[in-house]
Amino acid sequence: MGLALSVRGLVVKRDERIILDRVSLELEAGERAALVGPSGAGKTTLLRAIAGLEAPVCGEIELGGADQLRLPPHKRRVAMVFQEPRLLPHLTVADNAAFPLRVAGVRVAEQRKAASERLAEVGLAGFGERRTAGLSGGEQQRVALARALCAEPRLLLLDEPFTSLEPGLREELRRLIAELQRERGLTTLIVTHDRSEAAEMGESVALMLGGRIVQHSDPREMFERPASREVADFFGVSNRLRMPNASPTAVWAIRPEHVVVGEGPHQARVVESTYRGVSVRLVLDWDGQRVEADVETGRAAPAGSKVFFELPRDRLWEIPSDGTI
Amino acid sequence: MSERQRSLWAGTLLALVFAAPLAVLALQAFADSWRAPDALPADLGLRGFEVAFGRGGAKDALLNSLGIAIATTALCLVIGWPAARTLAGKGLAGRGWIMLLLALPLLMPPYLAGFGLTEWFIRLGIDGTLAGIVLSHVTFALPYAIIVLISGFGAELRRLEEMARASGATRIATLRWVTVPSLRPALAVAGMLAFLVSWSQYGTTLAIGAGRSTLPIVMLPFVRTDPQVAAALALLFLAPCVAALLAATRLGREAL
Numbered sequence: 001m002g003l004a005l006s007v008r009g010l011v012v013k014r015d016e017r018i019i020l021d022r023v024s025l026e027l028e029a030g031e032r033a034a035l036v037g038p039s040g041a042g043k044t045t046l047l048r049a050i051a052g053l054e055a056p057v058c059g060e061i062e063l064g065g066a067d068q069l070r071l072p073p074h075k076r077r078v079a080m081v082f083q084e085p086r087l088l089p090h091l092t093v094a095d096n097a098a099f100p101l102r103v104a105g106v107r108v109a110e111q112r113k114a115a116s117e118r119l120a121e122v123g124l125a126g127f128g129e130r131r132t133a134g135l136s137g138g139e140q141q142r143v144a145l146a147r148a149l150c151a152e153p154r155l156l157l158l159d160e161p162f163t164s165l166e167p168g169l170r171e172e173l174r175r176l177i178a179e180l181q182r183e184r185g186l187t188t189l190i191v192t193h194d195r196s197e198a199a200e201m202g203e204s205v206a207l208m209l210g211g212r213i214v215q216h217s218d219p220r221e222m223f224e225r226p227a228s229r230e231v232a233d234f235f236g237v238s239n240r241l242r243m244p245n246a247s248p249t250a251v252w253a254i255r256p257e258h259v260v261v262g263e264g265p266h267q268a269r270v271v272e273s274t275y276r277g278v279s280v281r282l283v284l285d286w287d288g289q290r291v292e293a294d295v296e297t298g299r300a301a302p303a304g305s306k307v308f309f310e311l312p313r314d315r316l317w318e319i320p321s322d323g324t325i
Numbered sequence: 326m327s328e329r330q331r332s333l334w335a336g337t338l339l340a341l342v343f344a345a346p347l348a349v350l351a352l353q354a355f356a357d358s359w360r361a362p363d364a365l366p367a368d369l370g371l372r373g374f375e376v377a378f379g380r381g382g383a384k385d386a387l388l389n390s391l392g393i394a395i396a397t398t399a400l401c402l403v404i405g406w407p408a409a410r411t412l413a414g415k416g417l418a419g420r421g422w423i424m425l426l427l428a429l430p431l432l433m434p435p436y437l438a439g440f441g442l443t444e445w446f447i448r449l450g451i452d453g454t455l456a457g458i459v460l461s462h463v464t465f466a467l468p469y470a471i472i473v474l475i476s477g478f479g480a481e482l483r484r485l486e487e488m489a490r491a492s493g494a495t496r497i498a499t500l501r502w503v504t505v506p507s508l509r510p511a512l513a514v515a516g517m518l519a520f521l522v523s524w525s526q527y528g529t530t531l532a533i534g535a536g537r538s539t540l541p542i543v544m545l546p547f548v549r550t551d552p553q554v555a556a557a558l559a560l561l562f563l564a565p566c567v568a569a570l571l572a573a574t575r576l577g578r579e580a581l
Binding site: 080084 | 484485489490492495498499502503506
């Protein structure tokens with residue numbers, strides 16, 4: 001299949017401030033990747049640069065091997081779904097969905113046919129003649145998705161398409177996007193700031209921090225085998241430990257939910273015990289080292305008590321580090 | 326009294342305040358003889374319009390006024406469009422100063438501004454020409470047009486234009502399918518304001534025009550000498566204002 005998207009050494013500046021700092025990213029054809037990171041990391045800018053809405057200082061953007069950098073946005077075979085639906089208020093739902101075909105000069109009959117098919121696929125069959133103003137937020141975003149599909153892009157870019165929606169609707173739209181993407185084998189890059197959404201939506205996950213992509217791998221790897229301390233921090237791998245029988249400079253990481261409390265070779269004092277609904281977060285003092293552990297609500301120990309615990313060997317991961325915790 | 330009744334009363338009162346002078350004006354225009362103590366005219370007729378179009382030169386004045394107002398409107402929209410687009414953009418240094426400069430002609434008496442412009446127009450050789458009058462009207466109409474157009478060029482329009490570009494639209498297609506339809510209400514209001522500002526210009530036309538007649542210029546002398554002719558001219562003067570208002574409200578509504 002080969003590479004669908006290849007970004008190399010991309011730099012974008014705004015008012016002399018570096019927004020994208022030599023970003024490189026590769027997507028296989030048909031891959032669904034999530035781009036995750038805190039707000040202000042440059043995720044949206046990267047998407048906009050790929051779509052041609054942002055002019056890079058230098059770097060390369062290739063789509064299926066063809067250079068895109070010098071192409072104006074309308075010549076790139078890319079479709080984008082924005083945070084807001086961005087529907088045209090003076091057009092009907094069907095005309096909004098068919099917008100990419102209209103501007104491409106496709107015949108009206110074909111526009112209609114394509115629009116009604118795409119609208120049916122996003123669950124809006126029969127909505128074609130409506131005005132956009134009466135639609136709910138979720139429906140509007142579905143129209144935006146139908147519009148993106150109508151463009152028949154080689155690459156679909158989704159910029160936090162769920163942020164303006166209620167949690168229930170998000171779940172529904174997530175499943176819809178995953179399903180449509182799989183059916184078409186459409187190469188997709190979806191931006192989110194939510195790490196569990198990234199894990200759910202991305203066959204691969206790229207983490208962006210401060211204008212750079214610091215790790216791009218499969219989601220499990222991100223959550224359990226972070227490549228650096230920053231990655232570990234973002235994905236909630238909060239425990240950073242020295243192990244008794246290992247090198248004194250090695251830093252080990254483990255997710256709080258993987259720490260087994262109740263039995264085990266180590267003993268620690270419970271410093272804090274916080275009820276969190278689905279679990280209890282214990283903060284342990286292990287001979288001066290701070291260990292966070294998430295345990296079932298029934299197995300919680302009160303603050304001040306002593307507990308035994310285990311750090312399962314296969315869950316521990318040595319973070320590449322300069323030796324400091 | 327209920328809320329509804331009260332607003333009805335207020336509305337009626339307001340309508341009367343505006344309608345009463347209009348009714349008197351209309352009556353006056355058709356009153357061939359109306360002596361002081363009588364409540365209503367003794368004789369109705371078209372003498373007012375006959376004199377206005379005969380000795381008053383209303384036809385030329387009307388055509389001049391229309392031509393000047395239409396040209397002023399077109400110029401204001403053509404100049405105002407890119408200006409408003411730039412002014413609506415964020416991060417423009419000195420934006421407040423530019424707006425103040427724009428508003429400056431509105432802050433001084435029109436005759437004064439017209440007087441100053443005449444000096445320059447004589448040097449440029451366009452004083453007393455229709456083009457000169459149009460240019461002087463643009464000075465007053467442009468600020469209104471720009472201020473209204475700025476409201477059309479918001480962040481929302483930029484977002485929609487970006488969407489269009491990313492959806493495969495060329496610049497021209499974006500203009501045709503996104504920018505113009507979105508701007509239509511603002512364009513309608515800006516055009517109407519520019520037209521009306523030019524239409525009712527008196528002092529500037531007097532200063533620049535060197536005797537060229539427009540409706541306000543032929544109307545004013547009659548106010549003292551022959552109220553019936555003045556009233557007839559005033560009715561003519563009012564017609565395009567009402568038409569422009571109706572057109573603007575319709576255009577503005579269609580786009581929504």
